[in-house]
Amino acid sequence: MESLWRLGADPIPTRSDAPRGADVVVVGAGLTGLVTALLLRRAGRTVTVLDAAGPGALASGGNTGKLSLLQGSVLSSIRAYHPASLVRAYVQANREGAAWLTAFADAEGVSYTRRTAYSYAQGSDGASTVEEEAAAAMEAGLEVHRVLPTAEATGVGGLPFPIVDAVALDDQVAIDPYALVRALTARLITEGGVVHSGIRATGVRVVPRPRVRTTVGDVWADHIVLATGTAVVDRGLTFAKTHGLRSYCVAFTVPGEVPDGMFLSVDGPTRSIRSVTPGDGPDTAQLIVGGGGHPVGRQPSERAGVDELIAWTRAHFPGAEPVTSWSAQDYQSHNLIPFIGTLPRSAGRISFATGYGKWGLSLAPAAALRIVAETTGTRWRDRSPWMREFATRMTVPADIARGGEENLQVARRAASGWIAAERRAIPVPQPAEGQGVVAQRGGVPMGISTVDGQTRAVRAVCPHLGGVLAWNDAECTWDCPLHASRFAPDGTRLEGPAVDDLSVEPRSAR
Ligand SMILES: Cc1cc2nc3c(=O)[nH]c(=O)nc-3n(C[C@H](O)[C@H](O)[C@H](O)COP(=O)(O)OP(=O)(O)OC[C@H]3O[C@@H](n4cnc5c(N)ncnc54)[C@H](O)[C@@H]3O)c2cc1C
Ligand code: FES
DSSP: OOOTTTTTOOOOOOBOSOOOOEEEEEEOOSHHHHHHHHHHHHTTOOEEEEESSOTTOSGGGSSOOEEOSOOTTHHHHHHTTSOHHHHHHHHHHHHHHHHHHHHHHHHHTOOEEEEEEEEEESSHHHHHHHHHHHHHHHHTTOOOEEEOSSGGGBTGGGOSSBOSEEEEEEEEEEEOHHHHHHHHHHHHHHTTOEEEESOOEEEEEOSSSOEEEETTEEEEEEEEEEOSSSOSSOTTOGGGTEEEEEEEEEEEEOSSOOOSSEEEESSSSOEEEEEOOTTTSOTTOSEEEEEEEEETTOOSOHHHHHHHHHHHHHHHSTTOEEEEEEEEEEEEETTSOOEEEEOTTSTTOEEEEEOBTTOHHHHHHHHHHHHHHHHTTOOGGGSOHHHHHHHTOOOOHHHHHHHHHHHHHHHHHHHHHHHHHHHSBSOOOOOOTTEEEEEEETTEEEEEEEETTEEEEEEOBOTTTOOBOEEETTTTEEEOTTTOOEEOTTOOEEESSOOSOOOEEOOOOO
16 A cells, blocks of 8 residues: 555655764654754754654655645634634644745745635534634634535535535645655755664663664764654653544546545545645546544454545546555544643653644644754744643643543553453464454464465564554554554554564464
């Protein structure tokens, strides 16, 4: 499963030798890490970026490329429990991040198109959400306009099906996110930064001097930035204050017209729709449809979600043929406001950012701006007001309730995974191609899978905090239902807060 942006694209050139220390070591070459590194380099710091895979390997190279201040129902969801000032701060952060990114794209010749973004309702429940979203957006100073539920609602923005209601914001951006990652990496290297691929961080220490522990040894720094999606070394336990959401995208060729707007439904089933033109992506597809989002490792069949997206698109866009399908995950905080700052007990030496809730094209550059302001000692009164507002945000009872519900789910999954594994003992029949099964041997859950004709067994216990892994039948991976770590069939760690691989076990399927 490769994203449309990465499919057939040349690899981004980086270094693979042993990294040297620097003023700042940034772990993670996604949007957060690359923008932070570039800004710190421009502030005169020596910078080394380390990535376990390579630039844009995860969400930054696998999103839908919509840079928009209208984001489904995010604004009204924040406003429901928080003061208007926090929504304004959220919009301001996104506006600053978006302005930085488009200025960078202009300077580097990364093309993009301007589109109208729509948050739309498919049913009557969604209509009230659209109304609330319009009110929250207007209150926050966004110049949105309503697309009222009249006959005109058929074909809004070029959609080939009727909708019930929508709110729209003009002049938003569609862009190829991997082209952005490529340009950021190249610019950083040109300006003296160093980017290494294939180096996984396994820990950090701040005493006696900050250093990142990696698969190839320690890398020293004065300051460390963890830009790893979810912080891989988390002294603030943010993995328990966010949840990892995985969703699916399919790119299609379409013989007829495609809509020119960018769409996100506010009610279920979630649909994210955008067309692709030569100005904002490769010419191998004309349409991207996304959806099927779910907490990582908690879906009975991920494959069914992809199939459903394909069937839905074919029904609404006659002749649509899939070119590629892919998946990625992002982390959402319980109150939808990202976590950006320094880790507790790090003496201010380790910064991190997470919790963009699938809006990192604008929030990652915003986070980078804040990390750089903190790292370079910009006085509070000289920082953007949103940075102060985020820093002093209050947790309200609704946030605690949402966090409590998520932690309850985690506790339930933690217990049920072990109980389910207990019920099935090895030996088990050999799984069919593309399938995996968890069974216990001596009370320990084992994951047995068959992929590309090879049957393997791994210890199906997450090395992070012991979650029992579940098989992802769309991507052929072992996924953790607790805090969203993921592993290849051979046990290699792919992403999430875990830093170690799974141990490989002797095959014992029947
Ligand atoms: C399906 C989907 C669609 C989305 N669509 C949009 C959209 O249209 N618009 C929008 O604004 N946002 C969108 N997003 C969100 C956006 O893609 C993310 O918020 C953003 O890319 C996060 O960037 P990041 O740099 O923080 O993390 P990532 O892109 O996940 O980068 C983290 C990097 O850290 C590396 N890493 C991880 N662990 C280690 C380790 N231990 N050692 C070394 N390296 C490590 C990884 O290899 C990776 O390269 C979408 C997200 C998803 C999942
Ligand atoms: S990611 Fe925390 S237990 Fe698996």
